[in-house]
Amino acid sequence: MADSTLEFDGTTKRYGDLVALDDLSFDVRPGELFGFVGSNGAGKTTAMRIALGVLSADGGEVRWKGAPITLEAARRIGYMPEERGLYPKMTVADQLEYLGRLHGMSRADARAATAEWTERLGLAERRKSEIGALSLGNQQRVQLAAALLHGPELLVLDEPFSGLDPVAVDVMSGVLAERAAEGVPVLFSSHQLDLVQRLCDRVGIIRSGRLVACDSVDALRSTERQLTVDVGAPWEPALPGVRIVRTDGTRHVLELDDDVDDQDVLRSALAAGPVAEFRPYRPTLTELYRTVVTDGETTR
Numbered sequence: 001m002a003d004s005t006l007e008f009d010g011t012t013k014r015y016g017d018l019v020a021l022d023d024l025s026f027d028v029r030p031g032e033l034f035g036f037v038g039s040n041g042a043g044k045t046t047a048m049r050i051a052l053g054v055l056s057a058d059g060g061e062v063r064w065k066g067a068p069i070t071l072e073a074a075r076r077i078g079y080m081p082e083e084r085g086l087y088p089k090m091t092v093a094d095q096l097e098y099l100g101r102l103h104g105m106s107r108a109d110a111r112a113a114t115a116e117w118t119e120r121l122g123l124a125e126r127r128k129s130e131i132g133a134l135s136l137g138n139q140q141r142v143q144l145a146a147a148l149l150h151g152p153e154l155l156v157l158d159e160p161f162s163g164l165d166p167v168a169v170d171v172m173s174g175v176l177a178e179r180a181a182e183g184v185p186v187l188f189s190s191h192q193l194d195l196v197q198r199l200c201d202r203v204g205i206i207r208s209g210r211l212v213a214c215d216s217v218d219a220l221r222s223t224e225r226q227l228t229v230d231v232g233a234p235w236e237p238a239l240p241g242v243r244i245v246r247t248d249g250t251r252h253v254l255e256l257d258d259d260v261d262d263q264d265v266l267r268s269a270l271a272a273g274p275v276a277e278f279r280p281y282r283p284t285l286t287e288l289y290r291t292v293v294t295d296g297e298t299t300r
């Protein structure tokens with residue numbers, strides 16, 4: 001496969017006076033699961049729609065395989081839109097075959113792919129059911145099948161995990177990880193940060209249309225200069241540039257200014273008693289998110 005990186009390059013979008021995307025730049029590389037997170041109204045759906053050509057940008061560019069995305073290229077992308085857009089009166093099999101045909105598949109190929117994906121996504125028993133009679137979670141599985149049916153070379157999924165039960169989450173995660181392992185770039189948005197932390201290679205955090213963080217989950221989690229220290233007894237680090245972020249019993253999470261030597265903190269702790277715990281504190285993605293997004297944000 002040619003390098004199928006998806007690149008947002010200075011993408012800007014306005015709705016009247018509202019700047020929905022402000023000079024957004026990041027890429028999603030072959031074989032990686034990229035989590036796109038941000039508050040309601042941050043701009044995730046807008047960015048994904050622009051990538052698919054459903055919406056046009058006011059500035060910048062979105063490229064796939066090094067070129068702007070044409071309608072023809074978009075047919076090779078698997079897209080799960082936020083508004084699910086299935087026909088409630090159609091059966092699962094008819095719907096999927098129809099969508100496969102829209103992506104340029106022959107009738108026989110669309111039928112075979114429908115059989116395969118309904119089987120894999122646990123929908124085999126529901127092939128003849130009308131979409132409208134399915135639970136929301138099962139409708140979502142049909143949406144995923146629709147996004148995967150034509151063997152896409154790029155996946156762009158808007159909140160694929162919302163409303164799924166834990167088993168369906170596992171099925172969805174497994175399929176996305178498998179696609180990524182095949183070399184497909186996978187971009188998905190989600191508000192389920194524990195899931196994003198567990199699944200994703202890299203994460204982009206968007207706030208008010210701007211990318212405020214973008215890195216591997218590990219790198220994001222180790223950027224803060226924070227320590228967990230427990231001396232098993234009441235103790236406060238009386239050192240300049242060291243603040244207590246949180247205390248749980250005798251365990252403190254400390255934040256250190258850049259010029260503070262963590263060995264000074266250790267010496268101070270040892271002076272208070274035997275040190276039971278002394279290690280870098282790694283915030284969860286949820287905690288990081290609160291720091292970079294919630295601080296100073298206004299809801300749009």
Ligand SMILES: Nc1ncnc2c1ncn2[C@@H]1O[C@H](COP(=O)(O)OP(=O)(O)OP(=O)(O)O)[C@@H](O)[C@H]1O
Nearest residue numbers: 015018020038039040041042043044045046047300
């Ligand atoms: N068609 C539109 N006309 C005017 N404003 C719009 C339109 N679509 C989106 N917006 C605004 O653009 C901003 C970004 O919306 P977008 O749907 O991209 O956010 P999101 O990150 O996907 O949010 P959510 O997590 O709630 O799905 C919001 O302020 C939204 O109100």
